[in-house]
Amino acid sequence: MTVKPASKKPTATERIRATLADEIVRGDIGPGVILDEASLAERFSVSRTPVREAIRQLEAIGFAEARPHRGAVVPHFTPEKLTEMFTVMAEMEALCARYAAANPSPALREALKAAHHDCRQVAQSGDITAYQEANRHFHEAIYTLSGNVFLAEVTRGVRNRLAPFRKAQFNHTGRLMGSITEHDIIVEAILNGDGEAAAHHMRDHLRVVRNSVGKIMQGLGVDD
């Protein structure tokens, strides 16, 4: 999402937008849930006006879908759409990885190593929520290492739009460690400066993630 400087005094609209976006990304507000203006206004203790503005912003970044006079809902994707989105995310992340491999900055390369190390630590602990956080940091480190802020922004946007669907994928610790192994290969390629390999392994990594998510969605009957 577009990160705002957020001066010392955020407006109500800003606060509501950030909160809702966060809840949608985390999956607390799942696809299909109706965003009712009145109840949200009551919940945030404001009038409907800032709620409406926040919802409009969420619409524009794909986190809500508004039917005129019928309210906004968190969008519900078909399996085909989901596949498309995962494909794009894989390509974008692969792109980040390719550029990251060409970045010599010692500080950023250290940051990537640190993020990867954290991932491994947390994975061994088995704490899934913490791992999601660590995993996010790992990918963020790659975005940063890509050296292209705009690329990072766009990639983050795509990633966030898929976040609700990636939520449940780590429920098997086997997958958790598998993820680490895949990260290993990616990090190695990046640090070796092999952009092609980095991109390739990143694509593979996300293909696995996509399949993992697909299975779970089938199991839950989430997709329509």
Next chain:
Amino acid sequence: MTVKPASKKPTATERIRATLADEIVRGDIGPGVILDEASLAERFSVSRTPVREAIRQLEAIGFAEARPHRGAVVPHFTPEKLTEMFTVMAEMEALCARYAAANPSPALREALKAAHHDCRQVAQSGDITAYQEANRHFHEAIYTLSGNVFLAEVTRGVRNRLAPFRKAQFNHTGRLMGSITEHDIIVEAILNGDGEAAAHHMRDHLRVVRNSVGKIMQGLGVDD
């Protein structure tokens, strides 16, 4: 941008958003222009409320930048940011081209050929405005041929965000015909099913565009 079905009765917010977005893309509202709520409300003959909502949406897709209590402006990019954006656009379009090369649909391939043909016709006529339209159609044909609606959506978003800066690049007919030559190679690669070549040539094509824009911007002192 997220394309709305736009049922029979568009709301005022929708109309204002579309109009402003269009004007920003076309360059009628250039970077740095302040979006004043009151005057826009007067211009569209509505109250400030729908104008505010429209501006919020424009913010979310990067077409406006709002400072709390100080109004929103069409963003002003540094040359570095511009380079980043062009890089990303080149990669996204290259991606579209790669996927397009793998799409066997005869109808869509014909559509690409037709769009290319139109481009050439219009280029020879020398009508720059018409060429911009034809050029847009050409790239849209590739997005469609990519077979990935979401990829097309994201790419279109990036492309639109750069639109204000690509506006003046075709002021030399030499560039116009050069563009056609580049398109030639891209189309050939796509129709031959050579994804790698298609992606490569598309990247090259956009690199040329970027340089062309860069020169003009220097000349105009547009960048800051």
Next chain:
DNA sequence: TGCACTGCAATTGCATGCAACCCGTCAGGC
């Protein structure tokens, strides 16, 4: 002369009220 403080004007941010619209339900006619 330069700087800091204070008051004012202008603009945005938010609350409230009313109108328009969508949907579900029910009555009446075929």
Next chain:
DNA sequence: GCCTGACGGGTTGCATGCAATTGCAGTGCA
């Protein structure tokens, strides 16, 4: 019995009014 049309509840869409914040100008002091 089924389809059509009208009505009512509830929600969104928009207008208006007030409060809050910002930036600037003018003034006083060092």
